[in-house]
Amino acid sequence: MNSVDAAGLGIGDEHPPRIMGVLNVSEESPYDPSVYDDPGDAARYVDEELIDEGADIVDVGLESANKRFDVLSAEEELDRLHVALETIESVSGDAIFSIETRYAAVADRALSEGFDVVNDICGFADPEMPTVCEDHDAAVVKMASPPDLERPGAVEETDWRARKSAGWADRADYVDQVYEALKQNGLTDKTIVDPAFGGWSDVQTLENDRETFRRLGEFRALGRPILVSINRKNFLGEIAGRDTADRLPVSLAATSMAVERGAHVIRTHDVAETRDAALIGSAFTERMRETHDGLTVTELDVRSPRELRTHLAERGIEPAVADDWRALVLEIDGLSSDSYARLADAAGGEDVRVYRPTDGSVLLIGTSVAISEVSDRLDAENGSIGQLSEVLGNVPQ
Numbered sequence: 470m471n472s473v474d475a476a477g478l479g480i481g482d483e484h485p486p487r488i489m490g491v492l493n494v495s496e497e498s499p500y501d502p503s504v505y506d507d508p509g510d511a512a513r514y515v516d517e518e519l520i521d522e523g524a525d526i527v528d529v530g531l532e533s534a535n536k537r538f539d540v541l542s543a544e545e546e547l548d549r550l551h552v553a554l555e556t557i558e559s560v561s562g563d564a565i566f567s568i569e570t571r572y573a574a575v576a577d578r579a580l581s582e583g584f585d586v587v588n589d590i591c592g593f594a595d596p597e598m599p600t601v602c603e604d605h606d607a608a609v610v611k612m613a614s615p616p617d618l619e620r621p622g623a624v625e626e627t628d629w630r631a632r633k634s635a636g637w638a639d640r641a642d643y644v645d646q647v648y649e650a651l652k653q654n655g656l657t658d659k660t661i662v663d664p665a666f667g668g669w670s671d672v673q674t675l676e677n678d679r680e681t682f683r684r685l686g687e688f689r690a691l692g693r694p695i696l697v698s699i700n701r702k703n704f705l706g707e708i709a710g711r712d713t714a715d716r717l718p719v720s721l722a723a724t725s726m727a728v729e730r731g732a733h734v735i736r737t738h739d740v741a742e743t744r745d746a747a748l749i750g751s752a753f754t755e756r757m758r759e760t761h762d763g764l765t766v767t768e769l770d771v772r773s774p775r776e777l778r779t780h781l782a783e784r785g786i787e788p789a790v791a792d793d794w795r796a797l798v799l800e801i802d803g804l805s806s807d808s809y810a811r812l813a814d815a816a817g818g819e820d821v822r823v824y825r826p827t828d829g830s831v832l833l834i835g836t837s838v839a840i841s842e843v844s845d846r847l848d849a850e851n852g853s854i855g856q857l858s859e860v861l862g863n864v865p866q
Contacts, residue, residue, distance in 0.1 A: 470767065471692050473659045475608035476565045476585035478525060480661065480694045482758055482767070486728045486747040489567065489696070489736040490515070490524030494552045495532045508555035520562030523744035527560075528567040528588055528736060529553045531575070540619055543572035550578060557583050567610070571618050573597035580605040590614065590621040593654040603657055610696050610734075612663040613650040622669025624650040625677075643677045644684050648779070651691060661734060662688055663696045668703065678704035682723070685730040686770050690779040696734035697727045700743065717742060725750035731770050774837055792838040799840070801831040801857070812857070815846040833861075
């Protein structure tokens with residue numbers, strides 16, 4: 470995992486989780502408490518509600534990213550930039566400042582006049598964005614997005630058959646598309662990746678966000694710090710049955726889980742509470758990293774064969790190596806002696822072991838791929854055992 474130096478702020482595994490507070494100077498923004506058009510009022514908000522509450526980074530938005538509003542041109546964003554620049558000049562607290570924009574010209578002006586970081590919600594759709602950030606030696610958040618300035622985050626609307634291949638497009642699910650979108654148009658040495666949580670397109674679903682969150686650790690294979698923006702998002706509220714105003718508890722629970730799964734920056738409107746939740750997640754994360762005499766050993770955060778395949782593929786190693794990696798231990802209750810014998814026979818005793826403890830249950834131990842193959846042998850040779858062969862065929866891979 471490559472750490473990023475963002476204007477002196479370290480972001481990565483060896484640093485504490487960073488909190489990104491939000492300031493909007495856009496009249497369209499749906500979250501009124503963070504919207505200001507007066508630089509003095511905005512600066513007081515940043516000092517008292519963001520920095521004093523624990524924000525390390527302040528992300529300034531010039532326009533609402535809500536797809537219901539028309540996209541501003543670069544010239545229109547530049548017309549609003551003066552409010553943001555006057556604001557950060559008046560802030561007395563210690564934080565670094567991020568400009569949210571999709572345009573390289575806006576990023577260039579902002580970085581030249583006081584901003585430290587770029588938050589690109591269109592994922593380098595402007596081909597000059599990486600060069601501008603590199604020229605300023607600036608960190609840049611790259612959100613997963615199609616290469617289209619008009620459609621931030623709409624990764625599933627990308628023509629993946631043209632950009633990758635027909636075969637890949639047929640196999641890929643939503644998270645595969647998000648991962649590939651982050652790779653499109655490259656990554657700078659100081660890129661922070663954002664998997665694009667939220668309703669960025671009409672076809673994005675709550676299940677898409679839930680699956681992205683479940684598989685958040687896969688994005689660590691890109692070797693870049695991860696930013697998540699999950700504060701009060703619909704996919705969390707739907708689980709608990711809470712409206713936006715009542716979603717702080719679920720957001721905090723998800724924040725701790727996100728940090729434990731590998732997130733390094735949490736973007737939020739609820740700074741103080743989110744900071745505490747992130748620190749809890751960090752305190753109980755077990756991820757080995759040891760450095761001695763110039764030698765660094767880091768434990769890859771791998772929780773499933775699928776995650777390992779992603780890490781291997783990014784390093785040019787045959788992903789099938791992952792098939793023999795992780796052992797599962799399954800406990801099965803309710804098997805008769807005859808069914809136990811048939812299961813033991815199908816297991817074969819090499820790649821999969823079957824044990825019968827004294828409590829009457831059955832333990833099945835083996836790699837996920839090998840256990841799945843037991844299901845095939847049960848169907849082909851021994852006859853299925855109730856629903857067991859179907860269950861074994863669905864073990865996580």
